[in-house]
Amino acid sequence: MNEHGSTTVGTALWGRAEQQEFRGRVRGCLLGGAIGDALGAGIEFDSLAAVRAAHGPAGVTGYVPAYGRRGAVTDDTQMTLFTAEGLIRAHVRRDTGAWHPPTDIHGAYLRWAATQRDWGPDERVADAGWLAREEWLYARRAPGNACLSGLADTAMGTPEAPKNPDSKGCGAVMRSAPFGLLVGWEPRQVFRLAADCAVQTHGHPTGRLAAGAFAAVVHGVVRGETLEGAVRGALALLAAHAGHEETTAALLRALDAVRQGPPTAERLESLGEGWVAEEALAMGVYCALVAEDVRHGLLLAVNHGGDSDSTGSICGNILGALHGETVLPPGWVVELEGRSTILELADDFAMELTQGPALHGRDAASAAWLARYPRA
Structure with a gap:
């Protein structure tokens, strides 16, 4: 096992009920994050006062138009x-x-990155796979500058030579939930992989470690821990890394805020605005911790004067992973942009992790699967 080794659960250890539960959590995580993203997309750059003036004292209570439609997602969902x-x-x-x-x-x-500069899929790219051929993804939805610049050439940022070493924007955090779905991996491996991939665009220690902590939180709840237990597990992992102080302090503030009284937009804003990594993580975690249900948690997560789509996305990823897809409000699910693509990818992810050897192992190979996910 190397530094990115895993202890992936073998197919024989996955019973039918376990596979169904895992698929529901993967679907919940990806759909929940996309719904939170879409709820915040139309108010991302507005102050809380402006949100209330436009939508009433409660703020938005559902999708509002963004990018020419209701239920539109942003770069958060695209990158996830x-x-x-x-x-x-x-x-x-x-x-x-x-x-x-x-x-x-x-x-x-x-x-x-190609979806952010090209008009549509390039069919000449033989190893592009199916997701890069989804035309609806070829749309700019306010991508972060660090994400664009970090991927402007083919050189890969590494922990030793990170891209944008001074950037700790939330662009690496908001895309990192899928690392937490690697249920057969050890928590420290999930944390490290998310952090190592964050430096491809965000090299500041806080940008990197907040991504690792978020993945660890998702990983904990998917493996059956309580949300608070998963957060405390992420804090323990953080403590082993130099430069963890900002992320640790932000998560501790989120835990403290839970005990300070009923959740309000003002209490959420005491944790920050969400533009930087540790604030977005803390705000999303706080809203998930105090959520009475998914609807309540997601609306709390987006109704503030900051990076509403990112905090909504993080909260939605967590709540969906915690409870599974069936808790998501059906009216929001049905109106969500890209729903069929998200579900298709979620099911493929669950299938790969639970039945991968039957798709491309030594004794079996599905040509259709390898066309969808080329080895090149």
Whole structure:
């Protein structure tokens, strides 16, 4: 086992009920994050006062138009989907003897970057895979400058030579939930992989470690821990890394805020605005911790004067992973942009992790699967 090794659960250990539960959590995580993203998309750059003036004292209570439609997602969801696709391709490529997941994630992020500059899919790219051919993803939805600049060339940022070493924007955190869905991995490995991939665009220690902590929180709840227990597990992992202080302090403030009284937009804003990594993580975690249900948690997460789509996305990823897809408000699910793509990718992710050897192992190979997730 190398530094990015795993202890992936074998197919024989996955019973039917376990597979169904895991698929529901993967669907919940990706759909929940996309719903939170879409709820915040139309108010991302507005102050709380402006949100209330436009939508009433409660703020938004559902989707509002953004990018020409209701239920539109932003770069948060786009990059999260490519993270999940990159992880699938990493597991598929492992059969070749090549096992370096950050390289596969970087390839996925380069495919995302192409969606931000090209008019549509380039059918001449033989190893693009199916996700990069989804035309609806070819849309600019306020991508972060660090994400664009970090992926402007083919050189991959590494922990030793990170891209944008001074950047701790939330762009690495908001895309990192899929790392937490690697249920067969040890928590420290999930944390490290998310952090190592964050430096491909965000090299500041806080930008990197907040991404690792977020992945660890998702990982904990998917494996059956309480949300508070998962947060405290992430804090323990953080403590082992130099430069953890900002992220640790932000998560501790989120835990303290839970005990300070009923949740309000003002209490949420005491944790920050969400533009930087540790604030976005703390705000999303706080809203998930105090959520009476998914609807309440997501509306709290977006109704503030900051990076509403990112805090909504983080909260939605957590709540969806914690409770599964069936708790998501159906009216929001049905109106969500890209719903069919998100569900297709979620099901593929769950299938790869639970039945991968039957799709591309030594004794079996599905040509259709390898066309969807090329090994190149």
